[in-house]
Amino acid sequence: MPHPHLWPALVGAFVGIILLSLAAVWLVTRWKTLSKRRRWVLLSVLALVEVAYWLNVYAWFIEPNQLVVRHVEIVSEEWHGAPLRIAALSDTHVGSPHVDAARMGRIVQRVNELRPDLVVLLGDYAGSHEPEAQRSGRNQGEVLGGIATFAALRAPLGVVGVLGNHDVWYRRGTITRALEEAGVAALWNRNVVIGREGGDFVVAGLADDSTGDPDFSAALDGAEGHDTIVLSHSPDPFADMPRGPALMLAGHGHCGQVTIPLIGRPILPLRNKSYGCHLVEENGKRMYVSAGIGTSIVPVRFLNPPEIVLITIRPANAQPAIEGA
Structure with a gap:
């Protein structure tokens, strides 16, 4: 079982991946209806948020277990x-x-x-x-x-x-x-x-x-x-x-x-x-x-x-x- 202090981070990681997935699906389904400028602005924001998400996952769960x-x-x-x-x-x-x-x-x-x-x-x-x-x-x-x-x-x-x-x-x-x-x-x-x-x-x-x-x-x-x-x-x-x-x-x-x-x-x-x-x-x-x-x-x-x-x-x-x- 994970340490109790890690449970908030685990819940956050689970919720985060769901929200990122929903945002990606929303962007794909509406891609053709959005203006070119808005498409790339939203895609850039989503990419930055996803990079931040995976860096957090790495810092909380991966690097601390390396040696x-x-x-x-x-x-x-x-x-x-x-x-x-x-x-x-x-x-x-x-x-x-x-x-x-x-x-x-x-x-x-x-x-x-x-x-x-x-x-x-x-x-x-x-x-x-x-x-x-x-x-x-x-x-x-x-x-x-x-x-x-x-x-x-x-x-x-x-x-x-x-x-x-x-x-x-x-x-x-x-x-x-x-x-x-x-x-x-x-x-x-x-x-x-x-x-x-x-x-x-x-x-x-x-x-x-x-x-x-x-x-x-x-x-x-x-x-x-x-x-x-x-x-x-x-x-x-x-x-x-x-x-x-x-x-x-x-x-x-x-x-x-x-x-x-x-x-x-x-x-x-x-x-x-x-x-x-x-x-x-x-x-x-x-x-x-x-x-x-x-x-x-x-x-x-x-x-x-x-x-x-x-x-x-x-x-x-x-x-x-x-x-x-």
């Missing part, structure tokens, strides 16, 4: 160890329209097919805004079931994540426990050191920017001298990130969910709109902002499909691998 893999290569002077392949997932919003635990299982399988060294999760695993106590048992089960699918992630260096504002609104303790039970190291202003043959590195995770207090000093405590990656749900703290970390990864804004050609992204829930989407470079620092998986507020996407990001970070003096070598 793309974005391959990103970062060459950094701040990275000294062996190259590292990181798969990043953000804003899964399980329990909201388009994303349930079953779909999350398929997304996890796709991540595993990419064979990353490390998987990072960038927050907002829960859909909707209500606290845990106000949700139905079914919705609670859907949210926690979606997080439980992370237990199937396969990466030799593990899975590390941070929490987002929706997770804190749901209940921070519940989401943290669910992540840990799925084998995810859940970070909140702290870090983990990951050992490997190609050189140890640090993954530092910040507190959520809108419901907590991101603290770089605490998150990076002991990281000096290590290759470092910073995780943050929101990209806004990037402005305060000190030099040293090779890369920051973030989500939160879903790349606006909707991009209008020649206009841009009309809605970005960020203080710094220049941090809206994908690769950001500022003052010698780098950040990648993911479009995420799910939706929030309005369950639409247009020219911002759900994505898995596969990032390869390598030192500036490293030579790229040659395929087939």
Whole structure:
């Protein structure tokens, strides 16, 4: 069954196709009785309305259910160890329209097919805004079931994540426990050191920017001298990130969910709109902002499909691998 929030759109789509069909029949039956000018005016109006209708159908029902893999290569002077392949997932919003635990299982399988060294999760695993106590048992089960699918992630260096504002609104303790039970190291202003043959590195995770207090000093405590990656749900703290970390990864804004050609992204829930989407470079620092998986507020996407990001970070003096070598 469709998510309850999609029913108005489904009804609208059904009524819309009927009205468009009736309008087309009316125009065909009266075509010979209309003046040439009126024929083409009415035909143009009908064509524009139909284009708008199908664009809406695409944005409500098709693009939100797509999945793309974005391959990103970062060459950094701040990275000294062996190259590292990181798969990043953000804003899964399980329990909201388009994303349930079953779909999350398929997304996890796709991540595993990419064979990353490390998987990072960038927050907002829960859909909707209500606290845990106000949700139905079914919705609670859907949210926690979606997080439980992370237990199937396969990466030799593990899975590390941070929490987002929706997770804190749901209940921070519940989401943290669910992540840990799925084998995810859940970070909140702290870090983990990951050992490997190609050189140890640090993954530092910040507190959520809108419901907590991101603290770089605490998150990076002991990281000096290590290759470092910073995780943050929101990209806004990037402005305060000190030099040293090779890369920051973030989500939160879903790349606006909707991009209008020649206009841009009309809605970005960020203080710094220049941090809206994908690769950001500022003052010698780098950040990648993911479009995420799910939706929030309005369950639409247009020219911002759900994505898995596969990032390869390598030192500036490293030579790229040659395929087939």
